[in-house]
Amino acid sequence: MSEHNAIDDLSHHRKFKRRPMQVTDAQELAVSYAATGLTEHIRLQESDGRVLAADMIAPHPFPAFARSGMDGYAIRSADTSRCELGETVWLKVVDEIPCGYVSSIPIESGTASRIMTGAQVPEGADAVVMLEATEIRHEGSETMVGIKRPLAPGKNITPMGFELQEGDLILRKGTKIGPGEISVLATFGLHQVEVYRKPVVGIFSTGTELLDIESPLEPGKIRNSNTYMLASQIREAGGVPVIMEAIPDRIELAKQRVEEALAEYDLVVTTGGVSVGDYDIMGELVTSGSMEMLFNKVTMRPGSVTTAAVKDGKLLFALSGNPGACYVGFLLFVRPAIRKMLGMEQFYLKEWTAELGADYAKVNNFTRFVRGRLEVQGGKLIATPALLDESSVMITIKDSDCLIVIPPELKGAAKGQAVQVLVLPGAWT
Numbered sequence: 001m002s003e004h005n006a007i008d009d010l011s012h013h014r015k016f017k018r019r020p021m022q023v024t025d026a027q028e029l030a031v032s033y034a035a036t037g038l039t040e041h042i043r044l045q046e047s048d049g050r051v052l053a054a055d056m057i058a059p060h061p062f063p064a065f066a067r068s069g070m071d072g073y074a075i076r077s078a079d080t081s082r083c084e085l086g087e088t089v090w091l092k093v094v095d096e097i098p099c100g101y102v103s104s105i106p107i108e109s110g111t112a113s114r115i116m117t118g119a120q121v122p123e124g125a126d127a128v129v130m131l132e133a134t135e136i137r138h139e140g141s142e143t144m145v146g147i148k149r150p151l152a153p154g155k156n157i158t159p160m161g162f163e164l165q166e167g168d169l170i171l172r173k174g175t176k177i178g179p180g181e182i183s184v185l186a187t188f189g190l191h192q193v194e195v196y197r198k199p200v201v202g203i204f205s206t207g208t209e210l211l212d213i214e215s216p217l218e219p220g221k222i223r224n225s226n227t228y229m230l231a232s233q234i235r236e237a238g239g240v241p242v243i244m245e246a247i248p249d250r251i252e253l254a255k256q257r258v259e260e261a262l263a264e265y266d267l268v269v270t271t272g273g274v275s276v277g278d279y280d281i282m283g284e285l286v287t288s289g290s291m292e293m294l295f296n297k298v299t300m301r302p303g304s305v306t307t308a309a310v311k312d313g314k315l316l317f318a319l320s321g322n323p324g325a326c327y328v329g330f331l332l333f334v335r336p337a338i339r340k341m342l343g344m345e346q347f348y349l350k351e352w353t354a355e356l357g358a359d360y361a362k363v364n365n366f367t368r369f370v371r372g373r374l375e376v377q378g379g380k381l382i383a384t385p386a387l388l389d390e391s392s393v394m395i396t397i398k399d400s401d402c403l404i405v406i407p408p409e410l411k412g413a414a415k416g417q418a419v420q421v422l423v424l425p426g427a428w429t
């Protein structure tokens, strides 16, 4: 046997004899290489969807003052005790307190101040009686307010620090910022936030059959949909996609392009060319010695050929070209890596238990992640598999909001049985 043939045999062996890794082992291994990124300070207005890189502490109590919850009169509750005997209690009105104004006149027994919702309760007052429960009488230049019912101390007053005390932890590092987080940060005047820099992810497609999405259809060719699907998935995960020119089928050139991208970006994702076909160069690229291959087969379907490698601490994910497998491979491996780089604590998809909504006949020695739809029926969560869930099928990706996990040991799965579902980002989470 010539030396040339020996090398050929070796690469053949590498290509075909892949040792599959369990899904969770492969996920943990890949994610262990995802390092939390650098941080940056940004304006609160631009922080939607970003992840906090520091704990946020309340710089003051909130509310910062005892606040009236009603338009009415600030009083001393003890003054209303005589109302229990059916008497109307008359108090002298000593001030009018709109929002944003601090009264300098303390409430003493026998007095009251007109107060608006949201205004600071004056000193001495311990209750606010709502306007509708009062009547007014004028005595010369004085205004008297009449109250018919007794009020408990604290009535209609939100005490200082009711929501948070000074020094309380407002938000933990790792929290994703949304409307509620923006509300609390704005409340405390925390207008600059430290967040993790978004990982920049290079995307390569491989395949001579691929046409740009602006190109007219040509015989035997297809449009490159995976690149755009991945870019969308990367954005949802919190990364910044960079679409690269497609990788040609020449291994040396492909190697150079991927290595350049790995040097420049935080993460690289490729799609296609990862199986055992003559032009499937990604399989060869990760075993060519320039990087450390983590796995090139996973015990799952679709996406059994999902491959991951590391070079100088940066992750390369080579996903299948089949759209269904590319989609699932991203969700199970790339999304968690991006979320970990963003400092998120929950990086995997949420897992719920549901009832299978229809029989699923296909069996396989690998775990299946079947595209499906979740519904609540009669208080039960039902997961129904998509009618078409082949790895090569694209059309049902858009109709799915979960991946139904069908373990390999089952002889198919029957309608009504309990299944685990991975909830897709979006409507339910």
Ligand SMILES: Nc1nc2c(c(=O)[nH]1)N[C@H]1C(S)=C(S)[C@@H](COP(=O)(O)OP(=O)(O)OC[C@H]3O[C@@H](n4cnc5c(N)ncnc54)[C@H](O)[C@@H]3O)O[C@H]1N2
Binding pocket: 205, 206, 207, 209, 210, 222, 223, 224, 225, 226, 227, 271, 272, 273, 274, 275, 276, 277, 280, 302, 303, 304, 305, 319, 320, 321, 322, 323, 325, 391, 392
């Ligand atoms: N002899 C074997 N053949 C195959 C095996 C196997 O084990 N032995 N595995 C099958 C499985 S499972 C999968 S999944 C695919 C994986 O294929 P590749 O990752 O090598 O992807 P390609 O060969 O490049 O393409 C497969 C399919 O996907 C289309 N494609 C590719 N890129 C894109 C894109 N950017 N946008 C849309 N569609 C894309 C491509 O045209 C092909 O139709 O291998 C099986 N074969």
Ligand code: MOO
Binding pocket: 300, 301, 302, 303, 304, 305, 306, 320, 322, 324, 325, 391
């Ligand atoms: O890897 Mo393929 O997507 O298993 O079907």
Ligand SMILES: [Mg+2]
Binding pocket: 272, 273, 274, 275, 276, 277, 280, 321
């Ligand atoms: Mg192929």
